[in-house]
């Protein structure tokens with residue numbers, strides 16, 4: 001296996017990680033990424049296969065678990081009960097409860113209010129030029145996930161702050177300050193939810209939080225800690241990636257001169273899939289080997305970690321011809337932006353609906369939208385999203 005060198009905080013890499021992915025993929029399915037001290041899967045076939053291979057998983061193997069530093073306790077407590085960090089049978093139980101709320105019926109039911117939301121955000125666009133990321137791309141997913149869970153929409157500024165502080169723990173630019181902020185925000189988020197759940201217990205509604213409360217009262221299904229961790233996961237995962245799919249998508253569309261015909265009912269699905277393939281918001285997830293496994297020419301030992309580079313898999317020329325070209329007319333081939341296998345994104349249908357409706361409304365109202373400044377990505381690998389998106393009409 002070849003060793004590759006690339007700092008994940010190098011400004012050039014942060015702005016455009018794809019040349020590095022191409023070089024790494026040319027070395028084989030797996031490379032050793034020296035800066036992470038980890039093996040990385042870079043081809044589409046390796047990333048897809050390892051996502052689905054049940055001999056690998058996200059939960060830390062038992063013999064490797066440590067209590068973690070005391071100053072991180074509130075953040076670790078949420079992680080410990082998160083479905084994203086669990087494997088069966090815990091994962092199966094938690095995921096089944098959450099999936100009940102993500103039926104296609106529940107998502108279609110959101111569509112009328114979603115329509116009103118996008119129009120009212122567009123009506124309120126400030127004087128030009130303005131930042132589309134904060135005024136539109138951020139607001140759409142955070143308000144939608146608040147509505148789905150049944151959390152007051154006026155909580156969204158706090159939710160955004162807590163969420164950003166918590167997910168910064170996964171970023172290569174993490175510092176001691178990141179840890180302090182993540183612990184404080186985890187505590188504040190947990191305290192808010194404990195209070196809010198108590199209020200809602202006496203005022204049940206037709207929403208996800210009420211259904212999860214019922215499952216918690218039923219003791220067997222959900223503990224109090226799991227209830228809080230599940231709400232936090234849904235609220236955080238429910239907007240972080242969608243914000244940047246919208247931002248990266250609008251940037252790509254404007255830079256490539258893609259016309260409004262690609263947002264029509266018969267073309268939009270391909271456009272959305274190409275947006276997700278071409279410049280996804282999340283680039284890397286890791287797995288532990290749970291046994292000794294031979295895969296793609298490497299012998300993994302139990303406990304070995306492997307990084308799955310979703311952004312690299314999506315640009316694999318073995319699957320997509322001329323993968324560095326944005327082409328909204330491509331036939332849809334499943335990309336890896338939502339992961340795969342057991343942890344496949346619960347919110348994928350919701351996210352697709354949001355991107356489809358938000359972009360078609362935006363380009364319908366403003367077909368002449370254009371960039372007013374060169375957008376820049378933030379230094380937050382493995383997240384891949386813009387700092388702002390200045391546009392004018």
Ligand code: HEM
Pocket residue numbers: 058083084085095145233234235237238239241242245280281282285286336337338339340342343344345346347348350351
């Ligand atoms: C374009 C937007 C989104 C992208 C690109 C995305 C991507 C992903 C990926 C790659 C994973 C799997 C991680 C892994 O395998 O290690 C995942 C899991 C998850 N996502 Fe999303 N996501 C998006 C939107 C959403 C939304 C709107 C929700 C709504 C609540 C959501 C909820 C979740 C949850 C709960 C999991 C954990 C599933 C499990 O562990 O079984 N995501 N997402």
